[in-house]
Amino acid sequence: MAQSYGSYQEEIYLRALGGVLPEFPMEHGELEERARAALPPSVWSYVAGGAGDEQTQRANVDAFGRWGLMPRMFVGAKERDLPVELFGMRLPSPLLMAPIGVIGLCAQDGHGDLATARAAARTGVPMIASTLSADPMEDVAAALGDTPGFFQLYTPTDRDLAAHFVQRAKRAGFRGIVVTLDTWVTGWRPRDLSTGNFPQLRGHCLANYFGDPVFRAGLERAPEEDLGAAVLRWTQVFGAPLTWDDLPWLRSLTDLPLIVKGLCHPEDVRRARDGGVDGVYCSNHGGRQANGGLPALDVLPGVVEAAGGLPVLFDSGVRSGADAVKALALGASAVGIGRPYAYGLALGGTDGAVHVLRTLLAEADLIMAVDGYPTLADLVPEALRRVG
Ligand SMILES: Cc1cc2nc3c(=O)[nH]c(=O)nc-3n(C[C@H](O)[C@H](O)[C@H](O)COP(=O)(O)O)c2cc1C
Numbered sequence: 084m085a086q087s088y089g090s091y092q093e094e095i096y097l098r099a100l101g102g103v104l105p106e107f108p109m110e111h112g113e114l115e116e117r118a119r120a121a122l123p124p125s126v127w128s129y130v131a132g133g134a135g136d137e138q139t140q141r142a143n144v145d146a147f148g149r150w151g152l153m154p155r156m157f158v159g160a161k162e163r164d165l166p167v168e169l170f171g172m173r174l175p176s177p178l179l180m181a182p183i184g185v186i187g188l189c190a191q192d193g194h195g196d197l198a199t200a201r202a203a204a205r206t207g208v209p210m211i212a213s214t215l216s217a218d219p220m221e222d223v224a225a226a227l228g229d230t231p232g233f234f235q236l237y238t239p240t241d242r243d244l245a246a247h248f249v250q251r252a253k254r255a256g257f258r259g260i261v262v263t264l265d266t267w268v269t270g271w272r273p274r275d276l277s278t279g280n281f282p283q284l285r286g287h288c289l290a291n292y293f294g295d296p297v298f299r300a301g302l303e304r305a306p307e308e309d310l311g312a313a314v315l316r317w318t319q320v321f322g323a324p325l326t327w328d329d330l331p332w333l334r335s336l337t338d339l340p341l342i343v344k345g346l347c348h349p350e351d352v353r354r355a356r357d358g359g360v361d362g363v364y365c366s367n368h369g370g371r372q373a374n375g376g377l378p379a380l381d382v383l384p385g386v387v388e389a390a391g392g393l394p395v396l397f398d399s400g401v402r403s404g405a406d407a408v409k410a411l412a413l414g415a416s417a418v419g420i421g422r423p424y425a426y427g428l429a430l431g432g433t434d435g436a437v438h439v440l441r442t443l444l445a446e447a448d449l450i451m452a453v454d455g456y457p458t459l460a461d462l463v464p465e466a467l468r469r470v471g
């Protein structure tokens with residue numbers, strides 16, 4: 084049965100009739116401004132900032148403005164059909180929450196990972212839970228309810244720890260493993276270098292490591308007794324600079340769907356597909372890792388073509404329902420929302436994140452209605468035109 088996300092607009096109209104105005108912002112600019120005011124400055128600059136002078140980060144967003152959907156009339160798109168099949172699961176919509184490592188700090192109580200999982204439980208939008216979490220992955224998975232979750236792996240240099248994370252993720256009930264390839268070392272981030280704010284170096288968001296017996300076995304004293312030594316050990320094990328020779332090992336770690344995140348070059352996509360991954364995730368990490376790069380949306384069509392029918396997840400720069408529709412039309416199987424839901428959490432915890440997701444879905448749904456593209460199958464590249 085088709086689900087009408089546009090009903091969120093009706094809810095808001097009805098509340099307005101009763102004199103109740105929305106508690107949370109209705110568009111991204113205001114969301115950003117209010118999140119900035121709500122978050123401690125160093126957390127704000129960590130989340131909002133990117134690599135270098137943030138040219139790539141801005142280009143990610145601007146790239147959406149170069150495409151427009153061609154409206155079709157007399158379609159009678161009274162009902163829209165947004166559910167997708169992904170890795171054998173039926174999801175209610177093609178949105179995902181992208182992994183955000185310091186999401187814990189975006190919620191006022193420091194438990195943003197749990198708040199995000201609850202937003203996933205309430206909306207059916209899957210959460211991709213980061214390795215860098217303020218709460219252990221088992222607790223995050225438990226808060227997801229019936230909504231599927233994915234575990235995002237930052238591959239440690241210690242292979243036993245990597246394998247143990249993946250085992251724990253499966254046992255906890257995550258339904259897929261997303262291995263992020265573009266962040267084995269942190270990019271050049273001037274805002275954080277100026278504020279001196281590296282949350283992980285203060286032990287934030289390291290719950291998955293600190294509670295892990297394999298990690299603890301590498302320490303002389305427990306993290307609760309010697310935080311400095313535990314953080315130092317974390318810096319040593321955090322990121323393995325993987326090569327193609329490591330892909331068979333990664334593949335051998337799990338029978339869950341394996342998705343590799345950060346792919347942009349078609350040749351890398353072909354090699355990953357040949358190496359047995361179940362999906363590819365086209366992303367430039369929201370411009371946080373390398374400045375001077377191509378906008379993620381511009382590389383998406385090449386990734387889709389090279390993926391040869393494998394699911395392609397996409398993120399980087401999605402700020403509206405219209406953006407999500409364009410990424411879907413360019414071939415994404417599902418679209419990751421990043422900073423916007425973190426800002427929603429900052430403003431209102433789970434309620435704020437739910438609002439952001441419902442807003443994006445309502446706008447996408449209504450665009451599909453108004454422009455006459457009622458199903459996801461209608462969203463094809465030919466539905467778009469270049470602007471200008
Ligand atoms: C504060 C922050 C932390 C992030 N942490 C992770 C992470 O732990 N793992 C990961 O794969 N990607 C991480 N990302 C990247 C996101 O998954 C996603 O690729 C990015 O946010 C997309 O760009 P956008 O938010 O500008 O749309 C992070 C992004 C932000 C903003």
Ligand SMILES: CCCCC(=O)C(=O)O
Pocket residue numbers: 184185215266268269368371
């Ligand atoms: C070392 C990277 C930390 C989390 C992350 O992925 C990000 O801040 O973008």
